[in-house]
Amino acid sequence: MFPLQYPVNILNNTQKDTIVLDPFCGRGTSIFAARMFGYNAYGIDNNPVAVAISKSKLSAATVEMIMETLNKALDYTGNYDIPQSEFWQWAFEMTVLEQLCKIRAYLHQHDGMTENALRGIILGALHGPKAKQMENNSYLSNQMPRTFSSKPSYSISYWKKHNIKPDKISIAAVVKKRAQRYYNDVIPEVNSNIINGDSRENASYRQLPPMTLIITSPPYYGMRTYYIDQWLRNWFLGGPDVPVNILNNQMDHSSPDDFARNLGMVWKNCARFTTPDARMYVRFGSIPSRKTSARDIFEKSIALSENAWRIIAVSDAGNSSCGKRQAAQMLVGQKRKSEPINEIDVELIKNA
Ligand SMILES: C[S@@+](CC[C@H](N)C(=O)[O-])C[C@H]1O[C@@H](n2cnc3c(N)ncnc32)[C@H](O)[C@@H]1O
Structure with missing residues (x-):
């Protein structure tokens, strides 16, 4: 989960008719930030828990x-x-x-x-x-x-x-x-939709209007436990009362090239379903033990999207350790190996 400040900083420099898509929307941080700005916001995620949490961030219930x-x-x-x-x-x-x-x-x-x-x-x-x-x-x-x-x-x-x-x-x-x-606070109601789908498949985008801005954070290379890690929340949503790993709709983490190819499919879809002047902001990382830098995988994924996007800036998002950001609270009651994560922030524009 990236901090709310990440999408907020991006949205501070946008115009009124912005329409935001997060193709890996997770807990809906970028969707929620867009709503704070009164922008229409759409998300895709293949994990039912992420979809349910994102939908709750769009609710105007009292x-x-x-x-x-x-x-x-x-x-x-x-x-x-x-x-x-x-x-x-x-x-x-x-x-x-x-x-x-x-x-x-x-x-x-x-x-x-x-x-x-x-x-x-x-x-x-x-x-x-x-x-x-x-x-x-x-x-x-x-x-x-x-x-x-x-x-x-x-x-x-x-x-x-x-x-x-x-x-x-x-x-x-x-x-x-x-x-x-x-x-308690009144946050603007906006047009929105969260799709429970695979962002590598273009069917997941078909119900969505053309987007002007993508803000996202794909799964980090080497981290593939998003589904089983949420087995109890999945039970609450109607799933089994024991942990079951569902791997058939996961990104392919077998090698950096396979992973880049999967990401490339998403970037290609994002380009197809955005306006000609669209921009894309991505926070991405990889586990150093996988011995491939996040930047190399990311650049390769853009090449494999048939260069649907052009990178205009890359910055180091800091060397957050898993123990610091993604997993700090995980350690209550359970010891987990925490590996440092190399993270980058990338800004891109759509290629004509
Ligand atoms: C790093 S998390 C996103 C976190 C999000 N930025 C937030 O703040 O909560 C990556 C998300 O991608 C989702 N995901 C993984 N593979 C996917 C796929 N093929 N299609 C759609 N979502 C996918 C995971 O379920 C996970 O919720």
Whole structure:
């Protein structure tokens, strides 16, 4: 996730009729920034969690609407499943899990602006660190990382070893706190759409108007766990209650050339679906252990897009360490190897 300031700095130098596309929209940072400027904004992502979170950033629901929808979901009387395995008994307090399952089933059957907001709030609150005092909890789970879902076997042994039990958290209190934080301010409503699709395929762009500006951050070369890292949030969206890796729609990370070829397909699509004077801003990185620089892969990807774009500036975005930016909060309750990431910021214009 790049910081909001990155797209904001770009958008500060744009004109009124800007239309923004992020073909790897992730948690919707560039879409949200565009909306702050009153610009129409569109996104594509192939991860349902990213799509749901991006949609929640476009919702104009109010706190009252969100709380009303939550109450309806908690009163849901249809059928719902409650996962039974040991992981679930430790991950959530029993009544919290049952309520979560009701909300999950309700949201599966109802769609709309307010449901999008509630879905995004629950996804954000689903797991994370426990507060010292129960009333300060802003996450619904037992002690867990916030940015990725740890694996069941690891989590269970961690909770058992440290004897950490899940709290009986008030879902309503957590949702209200978050709704007040994110939905109190009036942010302009804009035309927008988030496509759950593969940005390498041109079918993903067909419902979108011509764009004037691309702001994006593709998966970093070597980081291919976006899907399985979110298995618990994917469960909330209707997925399985165990981690399953879905690899068939992932970028090809087998070699820098394969990865560049995949990226090239996206840049070619972006060129096809933008206006002649379009610009593109990309933050990109790679893991140094892969022994290829982000800049080399990126330049190759532009060549492989049949030079649909021309690079006009490249700057070093700093040597953020995974531990600093992408994974700082991951380390709550789980040790992860953190590798430094070489990041670059690239500015491009469309070739005639
Ligand atoms: C580095 S993240 C983007 C982060 C985003 N800038 C933000 O601030 O949240 C890359 C995103 O690309 C998505 N992705 C990977 N391969 C994709 C593909 N082929 N088509 C669409 N999205 C893809 C991943 O699911 C992930 O959400």
